Amino acid sequence: MRFSFPRMLKEALNGNAGWPEQWRSPEPKASYDAIIVGAGGHGLATAYYMAKEHGMRNIAVLEKGWLGGGNTGRNTTIIRSNYLWEESEALYEHAMKLWQDLSLELNYNVMYSPRGVLMLAHNVHDVQVFKRHVHANRLAGIDNEWLTAEEAKAFCPILNIDPDVRYPIIGAALQRRGGTARHDAVAWGYARAASAMGVDIIQNCEVRNILRGPDGAVTGVETTRGVIRSKKIGVVAAGHSSVLMQMANVSMPLESYPLQALVSEPIKPIMPCVVMSNTIHAYMSQSDKGELVIGAGTDAYTSYSQTGGLHIATHTLEAICELFPVVRRLRMLRNWGGIVDVTPDRSPIIGKTPVAGLFVNCGWGTGGFKATPGSGHIFAHTVVTGEPHKIAAPFTLDRFRTGRLIDEAAAAAVAH
Amino acid sequence: MLLIRCPYCEMERPELEFRYGGEAHVVRAAEPETIGDEAWGQFLYLRSNPKGLHAERWRHTNGCGRFFNCLRDTVTDRIFVTYKAGEPRPELAS
Ligand SMILES: Cc1cc2nc3c(=O)[nH]c(=O)nc-3n(C[C@H](O)[C@H](O)[C@H](O)COP(=O)(O)OP(=O)(O)OC[C@H]3O[C@@H](n4cnc5c(N)ncnc54)[C@H](O)[C@@H]3O)c2cc1C
Ligand SMILES: [Zn+2]
Secondary structure (H helix, E strand, C coil): CCCCHHHHHHHHHCCCCCCCCCCCCCCCCCECCEEEECCCHHHHHHHHHHHHHHCCCCEEEECCCCCCCCHHHHCCCEECCCCCCHHHHHHHHHHHHHHHCHHHHHCCCCCCECCCEEEEECCHHHHHHHHHHHHHHHHCCCCCEEECHHHHHHHCCCCCCCCCCCCCCCEEEEECCCEECCHHHHHHHHHHHHHHCCCEEECCCCEEEEEECCCCCEEEEEECCEEEECCCEEECCHHHHHHHHHCCCCCCCCEEEEEEEEEECCCCCCCCCEEEECCCCEEEEECCCCCEEEEEEECCCCCCCCCCCHHHHHHHHHHHHHHCHHHCCCCEEEEEEEEEEECCCCCCEEEECCCCCEEEEECCCCCCHHHHHHHHHHHHHHHHHCCCCCCCCCCCCCHHHHCCCCCCCCCCCCCC | CCEEEECCCCEEEEHHHCEEEEECCCCCCCCHHHCCHHHHHHHHHCCCCCCCEEEEEEECCCCCCCEEEEEEECCCCCEEEEEECCCCCCCCCC
């Protein structure tokens, strides 16, 4: 089924009762050419590009809960590519280019909205770091510009640039092509397109063990729905990646932390862009429904609890109230947490593992939604050919032995 | 917010008084120059990150200022026991 204007008209007249299911829910087969563990945006995109660009069809995506129910459906959807190092610029810019035509490509509206991402500077350190980013990005041909506080306010009029506050805004970096997309639609769009090409998406199917043959290579997985065989397994399980890799006795340089977000009651449009403040851990944009979508920081300690400390959210709301006094009397409707897998250098791990046939795409931590299309695209290449895509090549697991880190952590403790 | 018992102050205090110090019992080699990249990388970067019982360091920053260790379940965030630095990881009766 293709979405089109005539089809929408027809269904509208029919009370929208005629829409078919958007993806199949098949029983698992006994074996597949490849298994992807985790039906988040990254896993689904991986399966989609394996089918579309590499002609593989016999693929299963296994998901312990419902598709998109992990961090994909819990994140604040900020998209940008103004990272510091060349390796990261190539990676995130690859995704940025794919976002641009993604709705057309998938025939599904992912509501990509390049409304601009403004990153606030509150102290001398911020100014130096952001200007360094602006210059580095300019050399790489990636748009990122420096704004004074007044220019920032002209771009986002609800900003409070009063110098007499605890964390005054003294400037900002703006990436105009940055913005947001609808998180669920990204998961659903990739799921629908992959399923249509024959990929089996199997929900409520938790992987409990990774099976290996006498030579050490993977032979399949044990799941809550039985054993499923495959000689290629790609783990794309975000906060649970180290748990899965441990099933194959691979230790990972990962720690899993709760990261929180909140949404307010819906109001009329007050905000034309995304605003981020790494220094005071506050992020805000307005959804098309009118809710303010607010991102907070991580808890101090590792946890799989999928909630987060109240004081973390409170701290963010205090900052939000100072940055945007106009929202002070709004009520928050919902607050939730996701479990993010953080690497020591805040860059992802995409590639091979010491185990033959086992591949991993993880470590996206607090900021992987923006990379979803690019991550899936290059990981598909890696899983199919057995060798890293050239953009993925620097993001090895081995860098934590060789010391060739891609240190995006130095810029800010968090990097959405 | 966690309530954490400092084994030195012998008091349960709110998490805000403490700093988290990462996984406990990660031992730095006495002579780092004698171990290879593999072992050094493991010491610096590899963590067990378990879904379940986790031994971790905390420091009572806004109290006595001392480091101690803690056994916490990372699924429920329940703290089972805290113990002084240098003591071995306690066995929990199941
Ligand atoms: C509150 C919050 C705000 C964020 N804000 C942003 C942002 O503004 N911008 C940005 O770029 N990024 C952001 N992120 C990060 C982003 O959400 C993630 O990096 C990204 O969504 C990861 O996608 P994924 O597909 O790898 O993971 P997920 O969507 O988490 O998918 C992994 C899947 O694996 C499944 N799984 C786990 N274990 C098993 C198992 N044993 N068997 C089968 N399946 C399993 C899970 O159920 C899950 O569905 C945020 C994250 C959070 C939590
Ligand atoms: Zn104390």
